[in-house]
Amino acid sequence: MSSDDSHTANIIRGHKAALANPHVSDEAKAHSEQIIESLSGSSPKATKSSGGGGMDPHMVRVIAGHKATLTNPKTSEESKAHSRKFIAEMEGSTNEDESRQAEIHHNRVVGGFKAVLAREDTSDSAKEHAREMLKELGEEGY
Template identity: 45%
Template sequence: MTSGNVAGGHKANLNNPQTSEESKQHSREVLENNDFDYATNNDSENKNPNNVAGGLKATLKNPNVSDEAKESAKERLNDM
């Protein structure tokens, strides 16, 4: 299974009305915390740094995000 398939599965989960909010939150965390190689070859170097920073800041303020994910987001923000 390729990373694109994994990302696609998590994206599908986010749009599925049958899945729980807990499951959707997990998918959000996986997508936020991993640099997947999408079919369009969007690597982290081609991402808008302001959008990345905004996503990381949102992770820090989201009460449904684990402490581990928040710590990772904080470290990534400090590295920017």
Template identity: 40%
Template sequence: MSSPNENRVLGGYKAALHNPRVSEAAKEHAAEVLDQHGEHVSGHDLRSSTSPQNEHDKHVLAGYKSTLSNPNTSVEAKAHAREVLHEEGVLRDDNLGDDSAHSNRVLGGYKATLKNPNVSEEAKAHARSVLESHGQRVD
């Protein structure tokens, strides 16, 4: 596969591994193709995505993802969460992100709320309090 869309094709195979409507034979084929292209496929990728264990795993990983954006979590906890998510293939190096970039976008949304004529006064009051609690000047 040397087409310019190779990443999309491989992404389709990865999606097939997690799709409960895909047969086990198709999942095995997808795993083989991914393996041939050097993509790591762990054993849990082949389980049905509706199994209770898989649902539990999804919730656990979601907890680790939420740890990354929780401002009340320690640096050590965030580092551990990044490590676990990276090992599971949920988090790649290029999307570790900068927490401050996310915070800036959130605060920008609250600032936009203050200028939006379609927003209720109650929502604007909430936006003001959030901005003030983050040390932002509110006009």
């Protein structure tokens, strides 16, 4: 597989992931379907992904583990930074936008838990849970 074929396969895989992601808007999913059809010449459901673009299956799993590290709230920022660097080196990109999206997501989650604490009609057990989660997310003093 040439590097162009590998790149195209990666693009298709990324758009397939968008189709499977429940957090992606219908408009974005429609766009991803169009991209997949234009690149592969067939519908997304008919296109078969090649797993790791010819990459060793073990390395595909290693990269997946590093990606999981990025979303684990119990993982230190140092470990997350290491995983971001590893993924960028293996995938050949900087993933700065992905890092920014993770930061935005973290801030929104923290904001949600803080909002729970601010509401008067929230139960004591819900507030305690919010405090525990904020502590796990590294937000002390709540």
